[in-house]
Structure formats: C-alpha cells, structure tokens
Amino acid sequence: MRKGDGVLGVRKLVGFALAFVMLPSAAFAQNDVGGDWEQAGGGIFGFQEEFLDRGGGPDLGDYAGLPINDALRYKASLYSPSWLSVPEHQCLPHPSTYQYRSPGGLSIVKEYDPVTQRLVAYRFYGSYGLARTVWMDGRPHPPANARHTFEGFSTGRWEGNRLRVETTHLKAGFLRRNGIAHSDRARMIEYFVRYDDYMTLVTAVDDPLYLDEPFVRSTDFRLDPRANTRLAEFGGFANGGDSEGFGASDVFYKCAPTEEIAMDRGRVPSYMPGANDDLDMFAKRYGVPLAAALGGSATLYPELAEQLRAGGGEIALEAPAARSRRSPEPPAAAPTAPTEVTSLHVAGQVWLVAAGDRNVAVQVGDEGVLVVNPGPEALADDVLAEIHELAPDKRVRIVILTDDDARHIGGSDKLAAGPTPDAQRAAVFAHENTALRIAAGALGDRVSPTDTFFRGTREIYFNGEPIEVIHAPSATSDGDVLVYFRKSDVVVAGAVIADLTYPVVRLNEGGTVNGTVEALNDILDITIAEWRAQGGTMVIPDRGRIYDEGDVAEYRDMLTIIRDRVRDAIDKGLTLEQIKAARLARDYDGRYGAESGPASADAFMTTMYQSLSAPPN
Amino acid sequence: MRWLRRLPVLAALAWCALTFAAAAQRPQAQAPRSPRAAAPVDLTGNWVAQITEDWRWRMITPPKGDYASVPLSPLGRQVADSWDPAADVAAGEQCRAFGAGGLMRLPTRLRIGWADDATLRIETDAGQQVRELHFGRATPPAAPPSWQGYSAAEWLGSPPSGNPFGGLVAPTQEAAAARGGGAVGRFEGASPPAAPVARGSLKVVTTNLRPGYLRKNGVPYSEQAVVTEYYDRFELFSNDYLQVVTVVTDPLYLTTPFVVSNQFKREPDDSKWNPTPCTTDPPLGTLQRPGF
Numbered sequence: 001m002r003k004g005d006g007v008l009g010v011r012k013l014v015g016f017a018l019a020f021v022m023l024p025s026a027a028f029a030q031n032d033v034g035g036d037w038e039q040a041g042g043g044i045f046g047f048q049e050e051f052l053d054r055g056g057g058p059d060l061g062d063y064a065g066l067p068i069n070d071a072l073r074y075k076a077s078l079y080s081p082s083w084l085s086v087p088e089h090q091c092l093p094h095p096s097t098y099q100y101r102s103p104g105g106l107s108i109v110k111e112y113d114p115v116t117q118r119l120v121a122y123r124f125y126g127s128y129g130l131a132r133t134v135w136m137d138g139r140p141h142p143p144a145n146a147r148h149t150f151e152g153f154s155t156g157r158w159e160g161n162r163l164r165v166e167t168t169h170l171k172a173g174f175l176r177r178n179g180i181a182h183s184d185r186a187r188m189i190e191y192f193v194r195y196d197d198y199m200t201l202v203t204a205v206d207d208p209l210y211l212d213e214p215f216v217r218s219t220d221f222r223l224d225p226r227a228n229t230r231l232a233e234f235g236g237f238a239n240g241g242d243s244e245g246f247g248a249s250d251v252f253y254k255c256a257p258t259e260e261i262a263m264d265r266g267r268v269p270s271y272m273p274g275a276n277d278d279l280d281m282f283a284k285r286y287g288v289p290l291a292a293a294l295g296g297s298a299t300l301y302p303e304l305a306e307q308l309r310a311g312g313g314e315i316a317l318e319a320p321a322a323r324s325r326r327s328p329e330p331p332a333a334a335p336t337a338p339t340e341v342t343s344l345h346v347a348g349q350v351w352l353v354a355a356g357d358r359n360v361a362v363q364v365g366d367e368g369v370l371v372v373n374p375g376p377e378a379l380a381d382d383v384l385a386e387i388h389e390l391a392p393d394k395r396v397r398i399v400i401l402t403d404d405d406a407r408h409i410g411g412s413d414k415l416a417a418g419p420t421p422d423a424q425r426a427a428v429f430a431h432e433n434t435a436l437r438i439a440a441g442a443l444g445d446r447v448s449p450t451d452t453f454f455r456g457t458r459e460i461y462f463n464g465e466p467i468e469v470i471h472a473p474s475a476t477s478d479g480d481v482l483v484y485f486r487k488s489d490v491v492v493a494g495a496v497i498a499d500l501t502y503p504v505v506r507l508n509e510g511g512t513v514n515g516t517v518e519a520l521n522d523i524l525d526i527t528i529a530e531w532r533a534q535g536g537t538m539v540i541p542d543r544g545r546i547y548d549e550g551d552v553a554e555y556r557d558m559l560t561i562i563r564d565r566v567r568d569a570i571d572k573g574l575t576l577e578q579i580k581a582a583r584l585a586r587d588y589d590g591r592y593g594a595e596s597g598p599a600s601a602d603a604f605m606t607t608m609y610q611s612l613s614a615p616p617n
Numbered sequence: 618m619r620w621l622r623r624l625p626v627l628a629a630l631a632w633c634a635l636t637f638a639a640a641a642q643r644p645q646a647q648a649p650r651s652p653r654a655a656a657p658v659d660l661t662g663n664w665v666a667q668i669t670e671d672w673r674w675r676m677i678t679p680p681k682g683d684y685a686s687v688p689l690s691p692l693g694r695q696v697a698d699s700w701d702p703a704a705d706v707a708a709g710e711q712c713r714a715f716g717a718g719g720l721m722r723l724p725t726r727l728r729i730g731w732a733d734d735a736t737l738r739i740e741t742d743a744g745q746q747v748r749e750l751h752f753g754r755a756t757p758p759a760a761p762p763s764w765q766g767y768s769a770a771e772w773l774g775s776p777p778s779g780n781p782f783g784g785l786v787a788p789t790q791e792a793a794a795a796r797g798g799g800a801v802g803r804f805e806g807a808s809p810p811a812a813p814v815a816r817g818s819l820k821v822v823t824t825n826l827r828p829g830y831l832r833k834n835g836v837p838y839s840e841q842a843v844v845t846e847y848y849d850r851f852e853l854f855s856n857d858y859l860q861v862v863t864v865v866t867d868p869l870y871l872t873t874p875f876v877v878s879n880q881f882k883r884e885p886d887d888s889k890w891n892p893t894p895c896t897t898d899p900p901l902g903t904l905q906r907p908g909f
Contacts, residue, residue: 040876041688049670049877051686065672160657160816161774162849189854195773195818195847200862200878204853214854217669218878220862286673286902300667302724302743305676306891309898 031161033192033199034122037106040198040220044104049220054101058178062282063295066180072210073294075587077279078561079179082269088524088553091255093130093532095150095173097188097205100126100219108192113137122156122163130532134165141168145344145354147546148184149534163192171534172554175205175215182207183591184554197223209590212297255532266521268560272568273584289315341382343390346546347538348488349463353386355379357500358407361492361540363485364390365463368397371415371426372483372492373408373542377443380411387415395419398462400469401430401449402481402494404437404509408542413446427451429458431471434479437509472496472519476503478510480519484526491526491539493519497555499544501599502592505607513563513611520556527552558588566608576609651734652752657774657817658850660737664727664859664881665889671877673902675722678833680904687836693870700835702897712895715744716764716829718838721846721861721879726890729859737770737819744895750821757825762840766826773847774817819848831865831875834900839869857883 039046047054052062063076083089094102106126113120124132132151141153152167167188174181186207193200199221206214283293292299292308298317307315343353343362353360355375360383363370369391375383387396399416401409416426430438430449438447451458458469458481465487472480476495483492496503496519505511523539527549530536539547547555565584574582583589585601593601668676674683684697705713715723725743732738737750750770757767823844831838847862859881866874 040874041686042873046873048686048688048875052673064676065669067669161818162816162851187854191849191851193818193847193849195820195862198847198862198864198876200847200860202851202853202858202860202878202880204851204858206854214856215669216667216853216858216880216882218860218862218880220876220878222876285905286677286679288673288677288901292676299672299676300669301665302726302891303889305668305724305743306893308677308901309896 031194032110033163033194034108034110036224036226037108037199037221038224038226039103039105040222042222042224046222047101047103047219050101050217053176054103058176059282059285060178060276061279061290061293062178063176063180064282064288064293064299066176066295067211067213067215067297067300068180068295069210069212071587071590072180073296075181075210076179077276077294078271078273078587080269080271080276081178083557085261085263086268086553086557087257087259088529088533088549088556090257091529091533092173092550093150093534095170095182096130096132096152096154096167097170097182097186097203098174098176099130099132099151100201100203102126105224106221134163143342143344145342145352145359145545147538147548148551150532150550152188159191161193165190165192171550182211183209184551185209185591199223266517266556266560268557268564270561270564273565273582291315291317339379339382341379341386343386344546346488346540347490348485349465350485350488350490350538350540351390352540352546353383353390355383355411357543359540359543360411361483361490362387362390363463363465363467363488364394365465367463368394370398370400370460370462370467371396372400372540373402373494374399374411374415376407377410377414377446380414383411384415396426398460399426399428400481400483400492401428401434401438401447402483402492402542403477403479404430404434404441404443405495406441406443408494409438409447410443412443425450429453429460429469431479431481433477433510434481437477437479470522472515472522474510474512474515475505475519476511476516477506480511482519482523482526489537491523491537493523493539493541493547493552495542496520496523497539497541497547497552498592498599499541499547499555500592501543501594502588502601502604503559504598505611507607507611507614511611512614513559513608517556517559517563520552520559523552524549524556558592562588562608563612566605567612570609570612576606579609580605652737652770652772653731653734655772657772658819658848660819660848660850660859661729661731663884663887663890664729665884666721666724666726667880667882668724669880671722674832674834676724677902678898678900680900680902681834682904683834683900684832684836687831687875688871688873689836690870690872693837693867696837696870697835702835702899705835705897711897712744712746712764713828713835714830714833714897715741715746715895716826716838717748717766717768717823717844718826718829718842718863718865719831719833720744720746720748720765721863722831722877723833726884726887727859727881728887728890742890742892745892746895750819755822760825762825762827764827764829766823766844768821768823770819770821772817773820819846821846821848833898837870838865838867841869842867842871859883 041048052058063073100106104126109123110119111121111123119136121136122134130151134154134156136156146169148169148171150171150173152170154165154167156163156165170184170186172181172184182205186205189204191202201219204214204216280290283290292304292315296317298304339356341353341355343351346352349363349365351362353362356379358375360375361372369387374380396415399412412428416428418425428449429451432452432454435449435452438444456471460467465485468484470482470484472482480494480496496516503516505513505516527537527539529549533550534548537549539552541547562585566579569579569584585605589601673679681700682698689697705711720741723743725741728740730738732749735752739748746765748765748768750768752770755769826840826842828840829838830836843866845864849860851858851860860878862878864874864876
C-alpha cells in the first residue's frame with residue numbers, strides 16, 4: 001500500500017481525532033459572551049424595557065422603583081438639566097453603571113496574551129464611545145488613592161456559565177438621567193449570561209452614601225453580526241444621519257465643550273431648596289402619589305401595589321432599615337493607614353507619596369527631587385525613605401509649601417536638610433503670607449521658607465520642566481498656592497481640594513469660601529480633559545485620591561452648590577441655627593462631612609455662613 | 618527508524634483515545650439522575666419581585682393604549698386599543714394579566730419548590746397562580762389552553778447524562794429567524810473552559826396558552842404565543858437574587874420577540890406571603906406618546 005492510501009490516512013485520522021477531542025472547546029465557547037450584540041428587540045433602539053429612561057429621558061421627579069435614600073432624593077430634587085451646559089459637564093459620558101442602557105450595540109472582544117495564549121481581558125465597545133476593559137488575569141484592584149474613571153476598574157471571572165465582573169474606582173455618574181446619580185463610593189457587580197442567542201447583563205450598584213440597598217436591573221441583548229457596524233451607525237445617527245445612522249458622515253466620538261450660551265465662569269445651575277416646581281411632573285402625569293414617585297426602597301415591592309390599588313392617593317411607605325450614613329469603604333478603597341507611607345505614579349515625572357492621609361507630591365528628574373508639601377513631621381523619615389526608593393542617589397533640591405498647615409509642612413526641615421550638616425539645604429518656596437504665618441506659628445523655628453514671592457505666580461524650571469507656583473488669594477488661607485508641572489501636566493491643589501472631606505477654610509488666616517471656589521475654577525482653567533471629561537491633566541489633592549478635571553468639577557460643583565444654597569438662605573434672612581436645622585448640605589454631608597473637627601458638616605456650615613455673611617473686604 | 622518518525626502521530630492518537638475514554642467514562646459511571654438531583658442551580662425558596670424597571674407599567678395599571686416598547690403588530694395594537702376592563706370582569710377573565718406571558722412581570726412573591734422529582738412548581742401570591750415546569754416532557758399532553766399553559770423545562774449548564782460534550786440542540790425559533798432561518802445546530806450546556814464553578818440555568822418553554830396580557834392595560838398576546846424563559850440565580854452584594862428572562866413570541870400580535878428580564882430577591886420565609894385574587898384594575902394617569 002502506498003503512503004496515503006486507504007479510506008483514512010494516518011494524518012487524516014489524527015486530524016479527525018484531534019477535531020473530535022477539540023469539540024468540547026467549541027461547545028464551551030458557545031456560552032461565551034464575546035461577539036457583537038444589538039438591543040434585544042433588534043437594532044440600536046430596540047430596547048423593550050425602560051423605554052422612557054433609556055430613550056428620550058425620564059420625567060423630572062421620576063424616582064419610583066429606585067432604592068434611593070433621603071440624601072439622594074434631596075440631591076436629585078434640586079438637579080437642574082441646565083447643569084449639563086457647564087463646560088466641564090458637556091462631554092460627560094454615561095458611566096459603566098449606566099452605559100449599557102444607552103441605545104446602540106455592544107461589541108465584546110477578547111484579548112489574549114500573545115505568548116501564553118491565556119485570556120487577559122475582555123474589551124467592551126459600545127454606545128457613545130466609552131470603551132471599557134474587564135481584566136481576566138487576576139490582577140488586583142488599584143490602591144485607594146488611584147484615580148477614578150467613568151468606566152471604573154473592572155476584574156472578571158467565570159462562574160459556571162456566567163461572567164462575573166466587579167468594578168471599583170468609579171466616578172460619580174448618572175443612574176437615571178434626571179439627577180439620580182451614584183457617588184464615587186459606588187461599586188458594581190455585573191453578571192453577563194448568554195442564553196441561546198440572547199445575552200442578559202445583570203447589574204447591581206451599591207452606594208453606601210445614596211442607596212438603601214443595591215440597585216439591581218438587567219439589560220438584554222441579541223447576537224447580531226452587524227452590531228459592530230451599528231456602533232458607527234449610531235454615531236451616524238447622532239451626527240445627522242437617519243434613525244439607523246445612514247446618510248451621515250463618519251463618526252468622531254471626540255467631544256469638545258462649546259459655549260452655546262453666555263454663562264458666568266464657575267456657575268453651576270441647581271435649584272434652590274423648595275424652588276423646583278417640576279418635581280411633581282411624573283406624579284401628575286401618571287396619577288401616581290408623589291410619595292411613590294419620589295422613590296425609595298419601599299417603592300420596589302408588592303406592598304406598594306396593594307396600597308396603590310386601594311386608591312385614595314395617600315400611601316404610607318415603610319422606612320427602610322437604617323443604614324450607616326458613612327458605610328465602611330470598600331476594600332479596594334480603604335483609607336491609607338495613619339502611619340503608612342506609599343507611593344503612586346501620577347504622570348510624567350510626578351509621583352504621589354501618601355504620608356498617612358496627607359499627600360506629598362514628588363517630582364523626580366536628573367537634577368534631583370522637588371517636593372510639594374513634605375507632610376507631617378512624624379512621617380518625614382518614612383517620606384524620605386520612599387523618595388529614596390523613587391530616586392536613589394538624588395537629593396531633595398526644592399521644597400514648595402502650599403500653605404502653613406503643620407500637616408503639610410511639618411516634615412519640611414528634615415526633607416530640606418542635606419546629607420551632612422554643612423551640605424547645602426534645599427530651597428523652600430512659599431508665598432510671603434504663608435512664610436509670615438509659619439514664622440509666627442509653632443513650627444517657626446524649624447520650618448523657614450528661603451524663597452518667597454508676593455505677586456501672582458512664581459516660575460521655576462527644574463528637571464527639564466517648567467513649574468508654575470500660582471497664588472490663590474483668599475482660598476483656604478491668604479497664602480495658598482497651586483503648583484502646576486507643565487510638562488508632566490499635573491496640578492498640586494494643596495488644601496483647596498481635600499477630597500476626603502469638605503475644604504477647611506481658615507477664616508482667621510484670610511481664607512474665604514468664595515476664594516476657595518475661585519481657586520477651584522482656576523484649577524479647572526488649567527486642566528484639560530483627555531477624553532470625555534476625564535484623563536488629561538492630573539490633580540493631586542491635599543488628601544485622598546488622584547483627581548482629574550471631572551473630579552475637580554465635581555468638588556467645585558459641591559462647594560458652589562452649597563454656597564449658593566447658604567447664600568440664598570442668608571438672603572432670605574435665615575439664621576445660622578435655622579440653616580443648620582434645614583440641613584442644606586445633607587446630600588453632600590455623607591461624602592464630605594468629617595466625623596469631627598473643622599471639616600465636619602456642622603463646622604463646615606458654620607464656616608460657610610460666617611464667610612458669606614462677612615462684609616466684603 | 619520509521620517508527621520514530623511516527624512517534625508523534627502515535628502519541629497524538631493515544632492522547633486522543635485516552636482523553637475521549639476518560640471523558641466518556643465520567644458520566645457513564647453515574648446512574649441517571651432525576652432532574653431534581655441533576656439541578657445545576659437551586660431555584661427553590663421564597664422570592665419577592667423588585668420592580669426597579671418599567672415601574673409605571675408594572676406597579677400600576679397604565680392607561681389604555683400605553684404599549685410603548687412592546688413590538689405590537691397592527692392587529693396587536695388594535696386589540697390593545699380596544700381593551701375594556703369592564704368586559705374582562707364581566708367575562709370572568711380577570712386573570713388575563715396573570716398568564717405565563719406576563720405573570721413574572723407583576724409585583725408578586727414567588728414560592729418555588731419541587732412537586733416531584735421532575736416537576737418544579739412556582740406559586741405566586743399575586744393572582745394565586747400555579748405554574749408547573751415539567752422536565753423531560755417537551756410535548757404538551759392534550760389539554761385545553763390555560764393561563765399558565767404547558768411548560769417544558771430543561772437545565773442549561775450541566776452536560777446531559779451520557780454525553781460528555783454537552784448536547785447538540787436545534788436553535789430556537791427566534792434565533793433561527795434572527796439568523797435569517799436555517800437549521801444550524803449548536804452546542805450548549807457546558808461551561809467555558811475557565812469555569813471554576815459548576816453553575817447553570819433553567820430554560821422553560823411554555824405553550825398551549827390562553828390569550829393574555831403582557832401588561833395589565835390589555836397589551837395582548839394570543840393563544841399562539843410561545844413563552845421562553847431563562848431562570849438564574851446570582852449573588853449580588855451578599856444578597857441572593859433570582860433572575861427570569863422572558864422572551865414572548867407571538868405571530869399574531871407581535872412583530873418581533875418581546876424580551877424582558879425580571880429580578881426577585883430571596884426572602885427568608887413566606888411570612889409576607891399575601892395571596893390575592895386576579896384583579897382588573899382601573900388605569901392611572903393619562904396616555905403619553907413619548908418618543909426620542
């Protein structure tokens with residue numbers, strides 16, 4: 001018999017056998033979620049649930065079926081759609097907690113390690129261009145002070161026939177487009193499950209600040225080989241094409257804010273408490289009692305249907321079990337231990353060294369090390385050790401102090417010292433007002449700025465990078481400075497942004513609330529978002545996590561909105577006690593109110609009132 | 618030394634044979650198990666609906682003609698527009714909104730348990746309905762149509778007994794239609810390669826239905842409707858959830874399948890079980906025709 005003769009040659013036999021044995025892999029793959037998906041009802045608008053919410057948009061005051069707490073109800077009730085006209089908000093994407101509720105298709109692409117051939121990640125592409133990665137390689141979530149994004153940081157694993165995804169590091173973002181938004185403390189768990197040619201995405205969002213229980217909903221898709229092209233079609237629709245996107249030019253998802261109406265710099269539209277006459281829009285339109293329309297856990301369950309069926313328009317909603325106002329942080333965002341010193345790369349030559357709960361900014365380059373706010377005195381040795389890890393054989397050459405707070409500047413003496421007693425010390429920069437206060441304070445004998453300035457900006461060129469030290473007059477004090485690393489594109493905000501708490505405005509040191517708001521707007525003038533209101537210029541706050549423009553805008557909004565409410569109350573003649581009793585900032589107290597001290601909700605309101613009541617200089 | 622050249626080939630063949638033998642022996646070593654024993658997911662217990670989506674169409678009875686997002690055919694719209702709740706009451710048909718096509722969408726509690734080793738029973742307190750999901754009997758017995766019809770159930774996510782590679786099944790009607798027809802078989806029922814945990818789902822196909830409502834305001838499905846459901850369980854932030862995806866196809870009243878998904882949260886017991894009869898409730902609010 002010649003080679004290859006026979007019904008099945010050896011090679012064919014091996015081939016068939018291999019194919020047969022490989023068959024299970026093909027079978028298993030049918031459960032996978034990779035591929036192109038359209039809305040369950042077909043096309044880009046074919047969603048068959050939540051038509052109003054996902055389509056034209058919900059009514060104002062439609063919170064029914066959402067397990068929101070009083071704080072979020074209050075926040076949403078004062079939301080003005082004009083908020084979207086603020087330049088920093090015009091390009092906001094839907095966060096991953098909402099994104100898949102949008103019209104359009106969804107493409108899920110698998111990425112493999114080219115060497116090991118192991119699955120590394122799923123890449124998600126979908127409506128409005130917010131791409132997302134779900135890491136499948138077991139990597140940990142980032143540390144607490146890493147930046148947050150609208151897509152968050154997601155890791156996944158297979159549980160039987162479903163893909164489980166956990167997401168942390170989210171920015172605040174809409175859960176419903178009428179002011180219902182989760183905070184940046186929210187976490188999300190998702191399950192992607194494929195059933196025949198359908199895929200269901202179950203999404204649970206938990207937010208200890210704004211939700212009384214996890215908010216669970218599901219979104220259905222249908223397999224569609226054309227779905228990837230429909231992504232572009234949807235963009236075409238948004239750019240003047242017909243309902244299927246045809247007839248439009250190609251899509252460029254990049255968004256740039258524009259000025260379509262005249263708006264004062266820093267204005268943040270929001271209703272004053274009690275002034276939103278449209279809050280009952282949904283309730284009136286659909287004959288629903290206002291108490292039910294305004295949501296809460298009790299509006300999710302059958303007991304409400306019984307009450308509504310009984311009629312009469314009056315209902316009594318059972319209050320949910322009390323939930324801690326400030327729930328523990330999720331593991332991935334645990335606060336830094338008070339004595340711990342860690343470092344995190346920010347951008348370019350700039351690093352964040354977390355010294356306890358204070359942030360030290362460190363620029364590293366050929367010429368040496370520049371430090372902004374050395375941190376508390378007790379951690380100075382640890383901060384120096386961490387800097388040595390980042391820059392072996394380099395000395396600290398420049399120290400910049402953004403204000404005179406001992407928790408920022410206490411370590412200045414040790415960091416500025418040379419390796420030997422007679423070695424040249426580092427130059428210490430500060431605004432003249434700060435220098436004067438340091439000299440008069442408890443640290444005056446150990447911290448001594450060597451280089452002060454009076455005018456608006458001090459310029460430094462170090463490590464091949466232009467650096468601007470910008471005076472922020474009457475911010476949290478009269479000596480605050482912002483530090484901008486031009487090439488690294490990083491701003492150090494100092495006390496102007498406290499992240500973890502309200503800013504501590506020191507009225508007795510020349511600080512004002514309006515000056516702090518102005519400083520935040522100054523930062524926003526510097527920052528440029530890379531993509532959809534995030535990324536680009538990075539900002540290091542006094543405490544907490546790394547910010548970008550979107551986060552600064554969120555902080556600015558908070559301070560501006562509360563200021564406007566308090567000013568409105570003052571204009572109406574309310575006393576400080578009456579303002580406190582009205583809890584005008586109760587939508588923000590859970591996020592920014594410290595447990596005690598000058599950043600507590602009570603002390604912050606006192607400062608706000610006094611600052612706004614003071615006669616102008 | 619020709620045998621040396623063939624060594625890789627022989628090794629591959631041996632590997633294939635061993636792999637197949639090992640795989641084939643695993644299920645055969647087990648006695649056939651009942652559907653109850655073979656369940657890849659335990660759905661039994663007490664569950665309560667969470668109405669977090671389509672609240673206006675589920676928690677209250679919406680106005681007549683409010684069928685936004687339901688892919689009604691012209692005939693379906695005509696029927697929906699002519700809904701007369703008083704006529705339903707007069708005809709004793711208050712359970713039209715409690716049929717299998719719409720039941721799981723209602724604000725209700727579920728009590729799920731095994732009637733026998735091959736029948737899973739679902740009770741609802743809203744409308745006091747009982748559904749029986751039959752394993753191993755795909756063909757309905759001769760019986761008049763009913764609100765809950767006949768439900769054939771099968772597990773997804775665990776290999777069928779005797780076949781180590783999962784079951785080759787025909788595509789569903791709607792899946793075939795979505796592809797433009799064709800009888801392309803495909804495998805299902807097995808976990809992806811990386812699956813560390815054996816989990817699965819329940820698929821239920823219900824036929825032989827009395828005409829009913831997808832929504833309480835008379836949005837119809839006909840006696841030709843087929844209801845395909847997928848049941849699953851998820852743990853979400855330490856809470857146990859039951860999920861039901863419902864796909865309703867109806868050549869008479871729907872132009873495409875109507876796909877919705879519903880969540881139920883586990884309750885520790887049935888202390889909140891509140892049986893109420895089927896009702897036809899007056900609609901609330903005024904008809905809106907929202908669009909984009």
